[in-house]
Amino acid sequence: MAFMTNPLILKLEKHDKLSEAEKRALENAIARIRVVEADEDLVREGDRPGESSLLLDGYAARYKIVSNGRRQISAIHVAGDFIDLHSFLLKTMDHGVLALTNCRIANVPHATLEKITEEFPHLTRLLWLSTLIDGAIHREWLTTMGRLSATAHMAHLICELYLRLKVIGRAEGDTIQLPITQAELGDTLGLSTVHVNRVLQELRKEGLIRFQGDALTILDWERLKTVGEFTPTYLSLQNEDR
Amino acid sequence: MHEITLQPMSVLADGGSHEGQLILADGQLVAVFSWVTPEETVGGLERAGGWFLEAGFGPCSGLHSTTPPVLETLDDAVTWVRGRLDNGLIPS
Numbered sequence: 001m002a003f004m005t006n007p008l009i010l011k012l013e014k015h016d017k018l019s020e021a022e023k024r025a026l027e028n029a030i031a032r033i034r035v036v037e038a039d040e041d042l043v044r045e046g047d048r049p050g051e052s053s054l055l056l057d058g059y060a061a062r063y064k065i066v067s068n069g070r071r072q073i074s075a076i077h078v079a080g081d082f083i084d085l086h087s088f089l090l091k092t093m094d095h096g097v098l099a100l101t102n103c104r105i106a107n108v109p110h111a112t113l114e115k116i117t118e119e120f121p122h123l124t125r126l127l128w129l130s131t132l133i134d135g136a137i138h139r140e141w142l143t144t145m146g147r148l149s150a151t152a153h154m155a156h157l158i159c160e161l162y163l164r165l166k167v168i169g170r171a172e173g174d175t176i177q178l179p180i181t182q183a184e185l186g187d188t189l190g191l192s193t194v195h196v197n198r199v200l201q202e203l204r205k206e207g208l209i210r211f212q213g214d215a216l217t218i219l220d221w222e223r224l225k226t227v228g229e230f231t232p233t234y235l236s237l238q239n240e241d242r
Numbered sequence: 243m244h245e246i247t248l249q250p251m252s253v254l255a256d257g258g259s260h261e262g263q264l265i266l267a268d269g270q271l272v273a274v275f276s277w278v279t280p281e282e283t284v285g286g287l288e289r290a291g292g293w294f295l296e297a298g299f300g301p302c303s304g305l306h307s308t309t310p311p312v313l314e315t316l317d318d319a320v321t322w323v324r325g326r327l328d329n330g331l332i333p334s
Contacts, residue, residue: 070308192309194294197282198256 006030006106007080007168008054012126014167016242022123025116030054030106042083042097042105049087051107055079058103059180063187064095073188075137076100076161076180080168085131088113101179125242136234145190148229153189154199155228158209162218163232174221179214203227244268244327246320253296257282262296263316265323272327273302275319283312293319301326 009023018026031051036042042053042060055077062075062083074095077083083097088110117124137160144156165176180188186196203209208224210217218224225231244267253262253276260276274297280290292312298304307326313319 192294192311194278194282194312195309201257 006054007056007170008082010168011080012130014237014239015129016122016126016239018123018126022120022126025120025123029108029112029116031109031112032107034105034107036099036103036105038099038101038103040099042099042103043087043093045093045096047087047093048091049084049093049110051109052085052088052113053083053097054106054108055081055083056104056106059100060103061098061100061184061188062095063098071187072190073184074141075134076188078161078164078168079170081134082108082127082130085113085127086134100184122242129236129242133234133236136236140234144229150189150191150195151199151202152228153191154185154196155203155208155224156230157185157189157228158203158216158218159221159225159228159230160232160235162216163235163237167237174219175215175217177214178216244324246323248316248320255296260296263293263319265320267323267327270300272300273298273319273323275313275316278312295319295322298326301329 006027009018009026012018033056043049045064057079060077060081060083061073062077063071063073065071077097084093087093113127116127140156140160144153148156161178162171162176165171170176182196182200183193185191186193189196191199200209200211203224204211206223206227208218208220208227210219247266247269249264249266251262251264251274253260253274255262255276260278262274262276264271265273265275273295275293276296278291278294282294283291292314293316294312295302295309298307301307302323310322313322
């Protein structure tokens with residue numbers, strides 16, 4: 001299936017070189033493309049999917065529901081993320097994945113992934129790397145959730161999303177599109193909507209960010225990084241042999 | 243049944259001064275609620291303005307409870323506090 005540069009390829013190329021054969025294998029792995037509307041589940045907890053979902057456009061969230069319908073979002077995914085590559089080996093989903101915005105999804109059958117692991121050892125390592133980076137992001141989130149102030153935590157999240165979008169060419173200068181509601185940010189950061197609003201006001205008042213509709217502009221990257229204690233090491237963005 | 247009393251108190255929350263209420267159970271401070279504007283609640287899933295738990299102590303503290311949604315009336319706030327006092331470790 002032909003389409004413009006697959007954002008997964010863009011993403012993987014930040015970490016290491018891909019051969020033409022590897023790129024072709026990734027492009028050919030896509031069995032179909034589907035559109036999922038905002039607030040719909042891409043995968044549900046308890047599902048046993050036969051294919052994995054690669055996000056081509058939009059934002060998605062991993063989540064779990066606790067009592068009273070309260071929700072914790074444990075990861076936010078952007079274009080190029082292989083959202084549930086996990087289901088290839090975990091089989092049964094222990095959490096759901098939700099479309100935060102309208103999403104364009106490429107489905108890759110598990111049988112195709114199995115073939116890739118047999119025929120492309122280097123590409124397999126890069127897919128392994130991408131789940132390791134997902135794990136590194138979880139560690140970082142756990143740390144920021146537990147030990148940073150709410151303001152610092154928010155600043156950290158903004159820094160991370162900005163860099164991840166920049167890597168796949170989805171930042172325009174200092175601006176990213178962040179069509180995520182404050183309630184969803186609250187579920188991500190473990191904060192009430194009231195606190196999310198106050199923290200964003202604080203970052204705005206300090207001249208660090210600006211919101212215009214869904215467009216978030218970073219006005220002072222260095223200070224935002226300082227406030228959020230953000231160091232991007234965990235995103236493994238350097239290009240080297242893997 | 244605990245004796246609940248309210249005491250008005252201005253609260254310097256983020257973003258400036260808020261109208262607030264101290265909630266005492268049998269003479270001891272258990273919660274501080276402040277009135278938040280529709281702008282602060284972002285309309286969202288929560289209601290347009292209401293009483294927000296700024297701080298809780300004992301059964302109302304973050305050690306034993308999670309922040310409730312913005313509550314419409316002070317009576318709702320008192321009901322939430324009573325629920326916490328009665329339920330102990332069971333989330334409410």
